[in-house]
Amino acid sequence: MKTLRTQVAIIGAGTAGMTGYRAAKAGGKQTLLIESNVYGTTCARVGCMPSKLLIAAADAAHMLHAASGFGVHAGEVRIDGKAVMARVRSERDRFVGFVVESVAAYPAEDKLHGHARFLGPTRLQVDDHTLVEAERFVIATGSTPIVPDEWRAAGPRVITSDAVFDWDDLPASVAVVGTGVIGLELGQALARLGVRVTIFARGGSVAQLSDPEVLEVARRAMSDELDVRFKTKVIKVEQHGDGLAVTSEDAGGQQRTEQFAYLLSAIGRRPNVHQLGLENTGLQRDHHGIPLYDQQTMQCGDSAIFIAGDANDERPQLPEAADHGRIAGDNAARYPEVKPGLRRTPLAISFTEPQIATMGASYAELCVSHPGRFAVGKVSFHNQGRSRVMLQNKGMLRVYAEYQSGRFLGAEMIGPRAENIGHLLAWAVQAGLPVDAMLDMPFYHPVVEEGVRTALRDLAHHLKHEPAHDCPCVDCTPAP
Numbered sequence: 001m002k003t004l005r006t007q008v009a010i011i012g013a014g015t016a017g018m019t020g021y022r023a024a025k026a027g028g029k030q031t032l033l034i035e036s037n038v039y040g041t042t043c044a045r046v047g048c049m050p051s052k053l054l055i056a057a058a059d060a061a062h063m064l065h066a067a068s069g070f071g072v073h074a075g076e077v078r079i080d081g082k083a084v085m086a087r088v089r090s091e092r093d094r095f096v097g098f099v100v101e102s103v104a105a106y107p108a109e110d111k112l113h114g115h116a117r118f119l120g121p122t123r124l125q126v127d128d129h130t131l132v133e134a135e136r137f138v139i140a141t142g143s144t145p146i147v148p149d150e151w152r153a154a155g156p157r158v159i160t161s162d163a164v165f166d167w168d169d170l171p172a173s174v175a176v177v178g179t180g181v182i183g184l185e186l187g188q189a190l191a192r193l194g195v196r197v198t199i200f201a202r203g204g205s206v207a208q209l210s211d212p213e214v215l216e217v218a219r220r221a222m223s224d225e226l227d228v229r230f231k232t233k234v235i236k237v238e239q240h241g242d243g244l245a246v247t248s249e250d251a252g253g254q255q256r257t258e259q260f261a262y263l264l265s266a267i268g269r270r271p272n273v274h275q276l277g278l279e280n281t282g283l284q285r286d287h288h289g290i291p292l293y294d295q296q297t298m299q300c301g302d303s304a305i306f307i308a309g310d311a312n313d314e315r316p317q318l319p320e321a322a323d324h325g326r327i328a329g330d331n332a333a334r335y336p337e338v339k340p341g342l343r344r345t346p347l348a349i350s351f352t353e354p355q356i357a358t359m360g361a362s363y364a365e366l367c368v369s370h371p372g373r374f375a376v377g378k379v380s381f382h383n384q385g386r387s388r389v390m391l392q393n394k395g396m397l398r399v400y401a402e403y404q405s406g407r408f409l410g411a412e413m414i415g416p417r418a419e420n421i422g423h424l425l426a427w428a429v430q431a432g433l434p435v436d437a438m439l440d441m442p443f444y445h446p447v448v449e450e451g452v453r454t455a456l457r458d459l460a461h462h463l464k465h466e467p468a469h470d471c472p473c474v475d476c477t478p479a480p
């Protein structure tokens with residue numbers, strides 16, 4: 001086995017690892033980037049980009065159906081599954097190609113291929129070929145989709161989102177388990193592309209929402225279009241001919257067995273921290289096995305080990321992976337003189353239709369941090385002018401602000417243009433704007449943002465009428 005010595009070792013060449021590598025190099029340190037799989041990142045290869053490509057095809061199909069609502073009739077709609085998947089894969093490969101080119105430009109001596117595992121706090125073993133001795137480390141190992149063993153036992157038709165982007169045709173049917181972001185984005189896209197889709201939710205959650213009123217509207221919006229079975233557990237998955245027999249049980253104990261070509265497990269992703277030898281580092285870890293770390297510096301305890309991206313499970317999204325990686329790489333180079341990096345206001349967008357966006361503090365978080373001390377304003381998009389014009393008048397926005405200071409704290413929404421409204425409101429939170437100042441901003445006509453103004457006016461009204469109670473929070477019904 002050969003031994004390599006370096007100042008900084010980065011484990012994982014995804015988004016977090018690549019930004020970490022560049023930051024550590026910019027800090028003047030000799031840096032080694034270790035990757036066990038192919039280059040290209042989860043985001044480009046099997047994440048953000050191919051999923052949005054599939055959704056774009058689904059939107060095109062949906063527009064043809066929706067057009068009849070305007071009196072415009074498209075004739076018979078034909079979906080060519082092979083052509084849909086060919087475009088998804090070829091455009092995806094283009095995005096992956098750009099990432100692979102970036103990595104190819106890194107000096108050969110900065111890259112090592114193989115699975116890294118800590119043997120001690122300053123030592124890694126990579127496969128069975130190399131020992132790496134380093135002064136500082138960045139763990140940027142990403143996450144893996146969860147598939148329960150009892151489902152996996154039913155064979156290769158039980159899949160995760162990774163497999164969807166390798167299809168060369170659309171299947172006849174898919175059972176999707178999970179109403180998180182992945183289950184809803186992919187489930188809706190496949191349904192719009194003519195696949196028979198049933199989405200099973202063991203509870204009542206919808207993507208990242210926590211506000212009970214928005215959740216209720218979201219459940220209705222999803223159920224209006226899709227076969228979503230809330231409060232229905234998948235209790236058995238068995239091989240059946242070429243496909244699967246899926247048995248589910250609803251809240252009333254009613255069982256049902258149905259056949260599907262595939263079962264897509266979308267029940268969450270687990271951070272890749274379990275085959276890393278972390279027990280040999282002396283780091284303190286939480287009950288999920290993730291090292292305790294500082295969210296401003298990404299430093300694990302006071303060690304020379306930093307953790308970034310999906311691996312720390314804080315906000316498993318692409319922009320966060322990039323920010324974490326930059327902070328971790330920069331601080332690995334500076335160690336022991338670490339400094340807080342730029343953390344931004346939380347913003348999460350689900351590319352369902354209607355889109356779902358949450359920004360700033362969530363309703364559930366405010367019930368803990370501001371019990372009885374925050375006001376809520378809202379707007380339904382049902383009668384919102386521009387939304388009705390576009391036939392996209394479904395959804396609700398709820399906005400939150402602090403009594404006394406009037407500071408805008410956050411919002412949750414499902415509705416039209418949520419990806420844009422999400423940015424607008426996240427910027428307002430990060431700028432620390434009070435609601436009055438937001439209402440002084442320009443609003444054009446007729447725009448969906450006028451709905452935001454209605455919600456803010458409602459919020460401003462409630463801010464003036466703080467209830468005369470000290471606690472507990474009267475508006476804090478727990479999210480289901």
Ligand SMILES: Cc1cc2nc3c(=O)[nH]c(=O)nc-3n(C[C@H](O)[C@H](O)[C@H](O)COP(=O)(O)OP(=O)(O)OC[C@H]3O[C@@H](n4cnc5c(N)ncnc54)[C@H](O)[C@@H]3O)c2cc1C
Pocket residue numbers: 011012013014015016017034035036037038041042043046047048049051114115116117140141142143161182272275276308309310311315316317318319321
């Ligand atoms: C279907 C899907 C859709 C998504 N859509 C969006 C979206 O629209 N917007 C958004 O913001 N986010 C989205 N995400 C989330 C986003 O893709 C991830 O948050 C982000 O890619 C995580 O980056 P990362 O660098 O932490 O991990 P990764 O890119 O997964 O990189 C981790 C790397 O570490 C390597 N590795 C692991 N263990 C080891 C080891 N021991 N030794 C060496 N190498 C190792 C892995 O092979 C991998 O290459 C989506 C995710 C999925 C799955």
Ligand SMILES: NC(=O)c1ccc[n+]([C@@H]2O[C@H](COP(=O)([O-])OP(=O)(O)OC[C@H]3O[C@@H](n4cnc5c(N)ncnc54)[C@H](O)[C@@H]3O)[C@@H](O)[C@H]2O)c1
Pocket residue numbers: 177178179180181182183185200201202203205206207234266267268269315316317348349350351
């Ligand atoms: N647009 C985006 O930004 C985007 C898109 C896709 C993924 N992502 C990221 O990927 C992460 C993972 O997505 P995800 O959808 O897999 O996870 P998730 O955590 O968002 O949702 C998992 C869902 O599965 C349910 N669930 C958990 N265990 C279950 C079980 N045993 N049986 C049935 N249901 C179960 C949960 O209640 C939840 O509804 C997200 O947190 C997100 O950050 C982001």
